[in-house]
Amino acid sequence: MKWLPFELHTHTPHSDGTHTLLEMCTKARELGLSGIALTDHNTTSGMADAAAVTAETGVAVIPGLEWTTFYGHMLTLGVPYSEWRDLGPTDIHKGIDRVHRQGGIVGIAHPFSLGSPICTGCHWEYAVQDWSRIDYMEVWHETLPPMRNHNAPAFDMWTRLLNEGYRISGTAGRDWHRSSDEDDPPAFTFLGLVREAGLPGTEDVVDAIRSGRICVSMGPLLELQMTCGEGSYGIGDVVDAENAGADASCELTVRVTPAAHPGRRLGTDEQGRVIIVETDAGEMLRLPVKEEADEIRCSFGAKGLKWMRIRLSGMLNGALATIAFTNPVYFK
Known part of the structure; x- marks a missing residue:
């Protein structure tokens, strides 16, 4: 991709x-x-x-x-x-x-x-x-x-x-x-x-x-890769959760890539950034971003969910704000 x-x-x-x-x-x-x-x-x-x-x-x-x-x-x-x-x-x-x-x-x-x-x-x-x-x-x-x-x-x-x-x-x-x-x-x-x-x-x-x-x-690119059962999925994909096992357990990797262009580094502070895993059932996880470029891994159960997306929160122009978000992965 x-x-x-x-x-x-x-x-x-x-x-x-x-x-x-x-x-x-x-x-x-x-x-x-x-x-x-x-x-x-x-x-x-x-x-x-x-x-x-x-x-x-x-x-x-x-x-x-x-x-x-x-x-x-x-x-x-x-x-x-x-x-x-x-x-x-x-x-x-x-x-x-x-x-x-x-x-x-x-x-x-x-x-x-x-x-x-x-x-x-x-x-x-x-x-x-x-x-x-x-x-x-x-x-x-x-x-x-x-x-x-x-x-x-x-x-x-x-x-x-x-x-x-x-x-x-x-x-x-x-x-x-x-x-x-x-x-x-x-x-x-x-x-x-x-x-x-x-x-x-x-x-x-x-x-x-x-x-x-x-x-x-506003700057960094968020990518996600998720495996559920035998399938591998990314942003916009549809997961067949029924084929992922009884608990529909998924392994999630989120990659944060800094903006490649200098003009995209305006007004942001890398300190205190947090990855938030959101679903139709509400907020599921909060995971700290330790470095400007980071790769974060976690597991969660997808049973009963309709969708999941990633949001990056942090300081922007001196205020706490959403810096980036992905579109959802959907669950069938």
């Missing part, structure tokens, strides 16, 4: 951003990003420059769109323009089906941001009849997302939906409109790509998000 950092929510002057796609990808390369998703508001016209920009910067550009409506903002990835203007507050699924039929995915953007009159339609108000049709949620939004008040209810909502049995991926989105040297650091969405060689393509990114092979982080 090859883990690459992406930014999945961006804007250019084709909607309301101030930097061109070339300027943004140049900055993305400086930050250590491998790729971005271009999600201008209600248009895909900015993709006309994508191939040339990627050739110049080496940063992959994934086609996307942000449906910007009175009832909420929804991100689409991996497809060309998909019609949204006929959608009302009770029929969002009609638009979702159009994206899915083309092989794309949909995600709810900043569901608990302030709405009108502060930001028209930014607060999610669509009635979702079937949450299994939602591929991902932006649970961390803007720069320095652990410190943003509107992200706490988004993370809680994601957790509640996981507890109800839905397999929805959690991502971060800077909502990148402009760049400044005074910007707070953004989080990265690390995607686990099966294809290890070459520049990541649209299908690689869509598959990783759809499959939940994701670690969201």
Whole structure:
């Protein structure tokens, strides 16, 4: 598995951003990003420059769109323009089906941001009849997302939906409109790509998000490897717990890898970091991270569980916060 950092929510002057796609990808390369998703508001016209920009910067550009409506903002990835203007507050699924039929995915953007009159339609108000049709949620939004008040209810909502049995991926989105040297650091969405060689393509990114092979982080990469019975599993995988023995005993290894790029070491303190093993039954274990790069092993019983994820807690800009989290491993 090859883990690459992406930014999945961006804007250019084709909607309301101030930097061109070339300027943004140049900055993305400086930050250590491998790729971005271009999600201008209600248009895909900015993709006309994508191939040339990627050739110049080496940063992959994934086609996307942000449906910007009175009832909420929804991100689409991996497809060309998909019609949204006929959608009302009770029929969002009609638009979702159009994206899915083309092989794309949909995600709810900043569901608990302030709405009108502060930001028209930014607060999610669509009635979702079937949450299994939602591929991902932006649970961390803007720069320095652990410190943003509107992200706490988004993370809680994601957790509640996981507890109800839905397999929805959690991502971060800077909502990148402009760049400044005074910007707070953004989080990265690390995607686990099966294809290890070459520049990541649209299908690689869509598959990783759809499959939940994701670690969201302010810096370090979290990876996990788990064995249950005869099977071996990683982030996003589904464990057949019934075949793991009577007690469904699992061996878990968590690897903490420091950020490879100097720009990802902003405002963090390696002292006092703790790995937290979380499940639908609540917090299971807390394990100290002894070094900047560490590998932690433990055992637990998976019987009766629906999911398990890893969260890294520590000091960020002088406050105790979540620094990184994985998407779940699911139990069948």
